[in-house]
Amino acid sequence: MAAAVPTTELPTTELPATEWAQAHTEPLGEDFAEFVRAALPGLLRYGHALAGNPHDAADLVQGVLERIGARWTTVVRRTGDPLAYARRAMANAHVSRWRRTRRENLVADLPDTSVVWQPDRFADEPLWQAMRALPPRQRAVIVLRYYEDLSEAEIARTLGIAQGTVKSQANKAMATLRTRLGAVVEGRGDR
Secondary structure (H helix, E strand, O other), rough: OOOOOOOOOOOOOOOOOOHHHOOOOOOOOHHHHHHHHHHHHHHHHHHHHHOOOHHHHHHHHHHHHHHHHHHHHHHHHHHHOOOHHHHHHHHHHHHHHHHHHHOOOOOOOOOOOOOOOOOOOOOOOOOOOHHHOOOHHHHHHHHHHHHOOOOOOHHHHHHHOOHHHHHHHHHHHHHHHHHHHHHHHHHHHHO
């Protein structure tokens, strides 16, 4: 006869992920589930901004959370800020995926089934098109700065780059966005 395993109720109040990371420093198995519940919406938004669509964002977040979950106690003990670690892992995974997929993939046979594709409702938005055209690191810096509202120091720590690199990448990205979006605005003004 199996013994009943006592369950503990998790608090119903949800903390923002950064407050959670500050409040929870002890590495417990339940803490990972709590971390995922608190951080998942923000990580999905960050992933969407990085990848450009919600499907790739969900894949990105899932892959990173799988790797973090397997090493949860080490991540908490060594980094102290699992949210920053998750963001950095997402940025690195996105860049790695981008490098892998930009190569041509040859297949012997075409798939037998047709793929049902549902377009992203933001796919035709000029801002999303301009964001998708940015290099991955510039996109990550812009997303962390203006979408996640992190400081330059926090972005540098999250991405593992120098603060000067954050500034230069943000400057280059903003110049590119201004150019691309300025052309869109001027094009609409002529109509």
